[in-house]
Amino acid sequence: xxxxxxxxxxxxxxxxxxxxxxxxxxxxxxxxxxxxxxxxxxxxxxxxxxxxxxxxxxxxxxxxxxxxxxxxxxxxxxxxxxxxxxxxxxxxxxxxxxxxxxxxxxxxxxxxxxxxxxxxxxxxxxxxxxxxxxxxxxxxxxxxxxxxxxxxxxxxxxxxxxxxxxxxxxxxxxxxxxxxxxxxxxxxxxxxxxxxxxxxxxxxxxxxxxxxxxxxxxxxxxxxxxxxxxxxxxxxxxxxxxxxxxxxxxxxxxxxxxxxxxxxxxxxxxxxxxxxxxxxxxxxxxxxxxxxxxx
Amino acid sequence: xxxxxxxxxxxxxxxxxxxxxxxxxxxxxxxxxxxxxxxxxxxxxxxxxxxxxxxxxxxxxxxxxxxxxxxxxxxxxxxxxxxxxxxxxxxxxxxxxxxxxxxxxxxxxxxxxxxxxxxxxxxxxxxxxxxxxxxxxxxxxxxxxxxxxxxxxxxxxxxxxxxxxxxxxxxxxxxxxxxxxxxxxxxxxxxxxxxxxxxxxxxxxxxxxxxxxxxxxxxxxxxxx
Numbered sequence: 371x372x373x374x375x376x377x378x379x380x381x382x383x384x385x386x387x388x389x390x391x392x393x394x395x396x397x398x399x400x401x402x403x404x405x406x407x408x409x410x411x412x413x414x415x416x417x418x419x420x421x422x423x424x425x426x427x428x429x430x431x432x433x434x435x436x437x438x439x440x441x442x443x444x445x446x447x448x449x450x451x452x453x454x455x456x457x458x459x460x461x462x463x464x465x466x467x468x469x470x471x472x473x474x475x476x477x478x479x480x481x482x483x484x485x486x487x488x489x490x491x492x493x494x495x496x497x498x499x500x501x502x503x504x505x506x507x508x509x510x511x512x513x514x515x516x517x518x519x520x521x522x523x524x525x526x527x528x529x530x531x532x533x534x535x536x537x538x539x540x541x542x543x544x545x546x547x548x549x550x551x552x553x554x555x556x557x558x559x560x561x562x563x564x565x566x567x568x569x570x571x572x573x574x575x576x577x578x579x580x581x582x583x584x585x586x587x588x589x590x591x592x593x594x595x596x597x598x599x600x601x602x603x604x605x606x607x608x609x610x611x612x613x614x615x616x617x618x619x620x621x622x623x624x625x626x627x628x629x630x631x632x633x634x635x636x637x638x639x640x641x642x643x644x645x646x647x648x649x650x651x652x653x654x655x656x657x658x659x660x661x662x663x664x665x
Numbered sequence: 666x667x668x669x670x671x672x673x674x675x676x677x678x679x680x681x682x683x684x685x686x687x688x689x690x691x692x693x694x695x696x697x698x699x700x701x702x703x704x705x706x707x708x709x710x711x712x713x714x715x716x717x718x719x720x721x722x723x724x725x726x727x728x729x730x731x732x733x734x735x736x737x738x739x740x741x742x743x744x745x746x747x748x749x750x751x752x753x754x755x756x757x758x759x760x761x762x763x764x765x766x767x768x769x770x771x772x773x774x775x776x777x778x779x780x781x782x783x784x785x786x787x788x789x790x791x792x793x794x795x796x797x798x799x800x801x802x803x804x805x806x807x808x809x810x811x812x813x814x815x816x817x818x819x820x821x822x823x824x825x826x827x828x829x830x831x832x833x834x835x836x837x838x839x840x841x842x843x844x845x846x847x848x849x850x851x852x853x854x855x856x857x858x859x860x861x862x863x864x865x866x867x868x869x870x871x872x873x874x875x876x877x878x879x880x881x882x883x884x885x886x887x888x889x890x
Contacts, residue, residue, distance in 0.1 A: 382769035388757050575753050578715070579814065580743035581770035582736050661735075 383585070386572060387593040393565040394597055400557040401601030401649070402608070404550050405641045409609025411550065412637050415543025417628045422536030429525040429532070431503075435464075435495040438519040448493050450516035455497060458512070460504030467494040492519075499524075554598075554645060555652045562594055562656040573661070587657040591650050598649030602642040610638050666691040666822060666853045667712055672721035674707055681707055682881035683720070689855060691821070694848045694871050696864050697857040698886065699878035705857040706750070708878065709826045712855065713747045714738050726821060743771050746815030750827040752807040754799035761786070761795045764814045771818070778817075785813040789843065804831035805840070812843055816852075823847060825856040829863060837863055845871045 435455070439447050448466060455464035467475075472491060473482070503524070513520040566573065576586050613629050630637065666689055673683035681704045689695055697705050710716045711723050714730055723730045726744055733741070746767075754763045761782060762769075768778045786792045789809035794802060802810060808828050815823055825844060829837035841863060848854045848871060858864065867873050877886035 382758075382762060382766065385758060385762065386755060571753070572755050575755050576766070576770060577739070578713070578742065578747060578753065579767040579770055580739050580818075582739040584736075585770050 383589050383592060386576065386586075386589045387565065388569060388572070389593075391565075391568070393561040393568070396561045396564075397558055397594055397597040397649070398601035398604075400561075401554060401598040401645050402605035404554045404557075405602035405605030405645055406609040406612075408547060408550050408641050409606055409613060409638050411543050411546040412641075413613050413629055415540050415547070416630065416634050416637065418536045418539035418543060420631070422533050422540070425529060425532045425536065429529040431462075431499045431501065431526075433497040433499055433503075433522065433524045433526075435497065435513065436521045436523065437493040437495070437517050438521075439517060441490065444493055447517035447520070448495070451495060451513055451520055454509075454512045454516050455495070458504050458509055460500050460502055462498040462500055464495050464497045467496055551644070551648055555648050558594060558598060558649045558652040559656050562590060562653040563660060565590065565594075566657060566660045583658070583661040586661060587654060590657045591653045594653040595646050595650045599642045599646040602645030606638050606641045609641075610635075666693070666726065667855065668724040669708075669711065669718075670722045670724070672711065672718040672723060674704065674711070674716075675719045680881065682878065682883070685721070685878075685881075685883050687876070687883060689853055691853055692848070692851050694845070694854045694867075694873040695856070696867070696873055696875045697855060697878060698859065698861065698864060698875060701859065703878045704881070705859075705878055706826050708883075709747075709824050709855065709857055712822075713745060713824050714741065743767060743818055744820050744822065746818070746820040746823045748808065748811045748815050748823070748825040748828045750830045752799070752811045754807070754810070756799055759796050759798060760791060760802065760810050763799060764810060764817060766814060767818045773818070781817060785817055789813045790839075805833070805836035808832060808836075808840055809843070812840065816847060820852070822853045822855070825854070827858055828856065829858065829860060834862075838866065841867055 435451055437444060437447055437451060452464055452466065455461050472494060503526075506522070506524070510522055513522055573586055576589075577583075610630075616628055667687070668689075669685055669687040672685045672687075674681045685708070697708060699705050707716070711718055712725065714723075714725070714733075717723075717731060725741060728741065730738075730741075755766070758766070764785065765778060765782050768774065768781075783792070786795050789812055791806060791810055791813065794806060794810075799807060799810070808831070812825075812828065815825075823844070828840050828844070832840065837860065844854055844856060845867065864873075864875055868875075875886045877884050
């Protein structure tokens, strides 16, 4: 029965605050935009985290020997270096990088069409070390004897600053998320405050018929929370679609790895939920304060 | 039931009335008359706890009003039905939703309230307008809807401020009949009006006292009418 449906308490609680108007648009649009930004920030923070983990895993216990020499001597020097490395305690393995691998390493800067065969590139030897690693001074002396242009580079010294940079990027992402939450809260506070002022007559009637301020507050909280969730859900969908459409291959350079992987796709689902919580808290505080003082 | 003890109301430097004492026993019917600006609406607003007196005390249903918490005021208002001259509805709710609002805000719902609503709308002659919006109603329909809203929780007291202010004579008599019917059910009625013909009409049908508020003084005016 339509009448019975209208008469239920919850139906009235849902309907006493006008469903449309300036504050409705403000809440829905601002929640949507903030959710969109939040999705990008989460993607960035997760990518930074993945990057840090990858760097940590990939750079641990690895090193490179770079050999620069004339084309007619470089192969002999490389063989000498590989032989020296094979006999060095603390070295698990050493192998010369193929040209295709070097191409992949250079692709983020020069693209994939690099004519390597026309360039004089140094030879790179990829080394896997034991946990203790080799005696660096002794190894450098032996390498100098085999190939005067050889340079030994332990990746470990790159690891700490890179991991720290990735950690800072992740921290920056968290800061952005907190700022987005704050701006959302402030916007909804303003919208709720405007709505309470614009609907002073509604509040007046509700009080006249015996509504407690808690009931009136609940009506506003319910309305604004639903608006924020609707806006944030729309923003989340747009954000996820946009992130999914972002190019993420190695050829994209710094965008490589940006986006969600596997279970990370569940993270965006939290955005509307958090937006709803922020809206509920902001509206509750605003309505409780306004009803206590101004109205 | 309603007691005003040496009540004074000032608006800034202007003294509206002072030293007003009044006792309305349970089940009584009182008209409050007086010229415009005498303070009839203000006196009703004191009785509905919409404002506080500058001096003196107001007691309702055996309880002193001053210093009550908002939740206590809300609980008291559920026992006092108010019909304002301007009706005061929530315009985006239907007539049904507006009439049932006192029950909704106090958490009362279910078949009993549904039945009561249907009965009430029939009683005030608005069954056909149940799903309309307040702005679609005529002045008389709005006043009857306001009366239905005022009595849905079966309050002990009904305060009516010019309930016939914007309606023709037939409708005025109809609204008066509804108030008399409520009084016969034991409800305490305080009705402010400037319509002396209506008061004279009522006196032949109900034992009503007439209070005149003039120049800041309240007096019983039965004999003069």
